[in-house]
Amino acid sequence: MKAVAMPTVSRVAVCGGTHGNELAGIYLVREMLKKRADGTEPVSVVTVMSNPRAAQLCVRYVETDLNRCFTRAALSAPVSETSPYEMVRSQELNALLGPKASMQAVDLLCDLHNTTANTGLCLITYSDRDWICLHICKHLQAQMASTPVRYVHFDIPLNEAYSLDSVGKHGFAMEIGPQPHGVVRSVIFSAMQEGVQLMMDWICQFNSGTLFEGGWVDVYTMVKNIDYPRDSETHVITAAVHPDLQDRDFCLLHPGDPMFLCFSGETLRYRGKEALYPFFINEGAYYEKGVALSLARKRRVQIPSVL
Amino acid sequence: MSSRTNISCLQEAKRVAIFGGTHGNEMSGITLVNMWIQNSAEIERNGLVIKPFISNPRAVEKCTRYIDTDLNRAFTPENLSAPDVEGLPYEVQRAKEMNRMFGPKGSSDAYDAIFDLHNTTSNMGSTLILESSTDLFNLQMVHYIKKAMAPHTCSVLLNEHPQLKYSTTRSVAKHPIGLEVGPQPQGVLRSNVFEFMRTILKHALDFIELFNSGVEFPPCTVDVFRVQERMDYPRDTNGNITAMVHPHLQDCDWEPLNRGDPMFLTFDGRTVLYEGANTVYPTFINEAAYYEKQQAFMTTCREILAANAIRKACK
Numbered sequence: 314m315k316a317v318a319m320p321t322v323s324r325v326a327v328c329g330g331t332h333g334n335e336l337a338g339i340y341l342v343r344e345m346l347k348k349r350a351d352g353t354e355p356v357s358v359v360t361v362m363s364n365p366r367a368a369q370l371c372v373r374y375v376e377t378d379l380n381r382c383f384t385r386a387a388l389s390a391p392v393s394e395t396s397p398y399e400m401v402r403s404q405e406l407n408a409l410l411g412p413k414a415s416m417q418a419v420d421l422l423c424d425l426h427n428t429t430a431n432t433g434l435c436l437i438t439y440s441d442r443d444w445i446c447l448h449i450c451k452h453l454q455a456q457m458a459s460t461p462v463r464y465v466h467f468d469i470p471l472n473e474a475y476s477l478d479s480v481g482k483h484g485f486a487m488e489i490g491p492q493p494h495g496v497v498r499s500v501i502f503s504a505m506q507e508g509v510q511l512m513m514d515w516i517c518q519f520n521s522g523t524l525f526e527g528g529w530v531d532v533y534t535m536v537k538n539i540d541y542p543r544d545s546e547t548h549v550i551t552a553a554v555h556p557d558l559q560d561r562d563f564c565l566l567h568p569g570d571p572m573f574l575c576f577s578g579e580t581l582r583y584r585g586k587e588a589l590y591p592f593f594i595n596e597g598a599y600y601e602k603g604v605a606l607s608l609a610r611k612r613r614v615q616i617p618s619v620l
Numbered sequence: 621m622s623s624r625t626n627i628s629c630l631q632e633a634k635r636v637a638i639f640g641g642t643h644g645n646e647m648s649g650i651t652l653v654n655m656w657i658q659n660s661a662e663i664e665r666n667g668l669v670i671k672p673f674i675s676n677p678r679a680v681e682k683c684t685r686y687i688d689t690d691l692n693r694a695f696t697p698e699n700l701s702a703p704d705v706e707g708l709p710y711e712v713q714r715a716k717e718m719n720r721m722f723g724p725k726g727s728s729d730a731y732d733a734i735f736d737l738h739n740t741t742s743n744m745g746s747t748l749i750l751e752s753s754t755d756l757f758n759l760q761m762v763h764y765i766k767k768a769m770a771p772h773t774c775s776v777l778l779n780e781h782p783q784l785k786y787s788t789t790r791s792v793a794k795h796p797i798g799l800e801v802g803p804q805p806q807g808v809l810r811s812n813v814f815e816f817m818r819t820i821l822k823h824a825l826d827f828i829e830l831f832n833s834g835v836e837f838p839p840c841t842v843d844v845f846r847v848q849e850r851m852d853y854p855r856d857t858n859g860n861i862t863a864m865v866h867p868h869l870q871d872c873d874w875e876p877l878n879r880g881d882p883m884f885l886t887f888d889g890r891t892v893l894y895e896g897a898n899t900v901y902p903t904f905i906n907e908a909a910y911y912e913k914q915q916a917f918m919t920t921c922r923e924i925l926a927a928n929a930i931r932k933a934c935k
Contacts (some may be wrong), residue, residue, distance in 0.1 A: 595808055
């Protein structure tokens with residue numbers, strides 16, 4: 314593959330507290346805000362607490378999930394005093410860091426998240442050919458010894474992309490688990506701090522003209538979600554994620570493998586025809602969204618050298 | 621009472637309640653109680669009235685710990701005797717209502733035993749929580765449960781501390797028992813945690829049924845961890861935490877913590893050491909709900925409690 318020349322990544326945004334109970338990002342953003350920029354940094358970084366009211370209350374959101382408010386429709390909807398807090402806030406963030414899909418948007422937006430699922434570190438984004446994001450992933454994989462790093466792709470067009478990271482010209486959610494909501498675990502905080510630092514190091518090197526060799530990155534593309542089995546009348550869940558699947562994010566799930574253990578004692582198995590990679594297994598915030606786990610296809614993507 | 625063989629004759633335990641959802645985001649108990657309200661076959665026992673009950677339905681509905689105030693701190697004498705006026709916090713109203721249904725606390729009409737089902741984000745495994753070192757019925761019950769659950773460990777936490785003891789939902793009963801199983805994030809149901817709690821309850825009800833049928837339980841000893849002290853996070857002048865539980869302490873509930881051992885890691889990478897004179901056994905390490913209660917973990921000391929033989933009192 315030919316080397317690709319790309320514009321400098323001169324403006325970066327690091328956002329935490331998009332969900333107010335995902336504490337590693339919240340504490341990391343607070344620490345970064347304490348260390349005031351002195352103007353000599355090679356890259357301009359804006360650090361933002363995305364949902365300060367939710368962070369203050371230590372809840373995921375106050376009225377509606379902020380990280381679903383960044384579709385083109387949501388960003389252009391008229392807002393008033395009676396609009397949900399997060400709808401107003403998403404438009405404020407779009408004005409500050411975007412506007413999405415315009416030349417004024419920040420070059421890279423890194424949105425910090427935690428999950429109760431055993432995902433390790435994931436960079437979650439909407440493109441499987443964004444060389445900047447893919448190279449940052451490759452860099453983190455090479456440098457982070459004790460944390461698995463993976464690239465997760467949601468194949469959704471930009472207009473319908475609903476999360477904060479879609480506001481930047483390049484962007485991803487940096488998602489690290491497992492961590493309960495409302496808790497900060499030092500190992501998770503340190504991994505997030507290291508991930509952000511390595512991202513900044515890569516950007517500085519890239520901007521100063523370093524050539525980064527191409528190669529191959531495994532990309533996990535989301536295929537579908539699976540809900541819990543539920544009672545047909547009450548909609549109450551009737552099973553838990555099976556102990557054989559619990560905590561096995563990114564371990565291949567084969568047709569016939571156990572998926573749920575019903576309270577009645579019955580085991581429900583994966584009935585799909587294709588072996589897929591499960592992730593976000595038993596994320597606490599997804600019960601209300603009807604998602605017990607997500608399933609992805611893995612493929613190797615070739616990335617060019619960039620400079 | 622026979623003084624020669626020192627057997628304590630205790631009243632039959634006829635009325636038992638199982639509380640889930642005292643905290644609305646602790647999913648094992650909520651799921652079990654809802655299941656048993658639908659179909660109680662699994663919890664039925666001869667001669668026993670067993671009531672599964674959702675303590676805080678509004679909090680359960682919102683999947684949050686509490687609405688106005690922590691229900692599991694609300695059963696104070698002041699709250700229970702507060703007049704019925706408008707504007708009382710939801711949980712205080714609820715405490716009064718539950719005291720009428722399952723109490724009154726301290727009276728002979730109160731339920732005999734109440735199991736209060738909880739989860740924690742701490743790595744406590746299966747823990748049974750006692751509020752008295754002299755409740756022979758409870759000591760014999762936890763001894764029975766521990767034996768039945770072996771080789772799976774059940775730790776016993778004793779909170780008899782004059783300042784740190786709190787007015788729990790279950791304290792309405794003559795014999796209150798807390799079940800605390802973790803680690804499990806709030807709002808999440810983990811299969812293994814759910815099944816451990818279910819099995820512990822099965823053994824607890826078996827014990828009560830056996831006791832009521834006249835079985836004599838010989839003298840026994842119970843290893844417990846007695847609550848000593850609450851340790852908060854280091855905080856700045858604004859009250860924000862400045863450090864996290866150290867990686868060497870994280871998940872090490874019930875393991876000895878000695879002077880000089882790492883305790884906290886500040887956000888800028890500095891280690892804070894434990895400076896207490898004696899070895900302690902920390903628990904409730906990094907429980908999500910305790911950040912606002914100024915508690916990073918609790919220290920305990922090990923103790924062995926002895927219990928007389930017990931038998932149901934003859935009429």
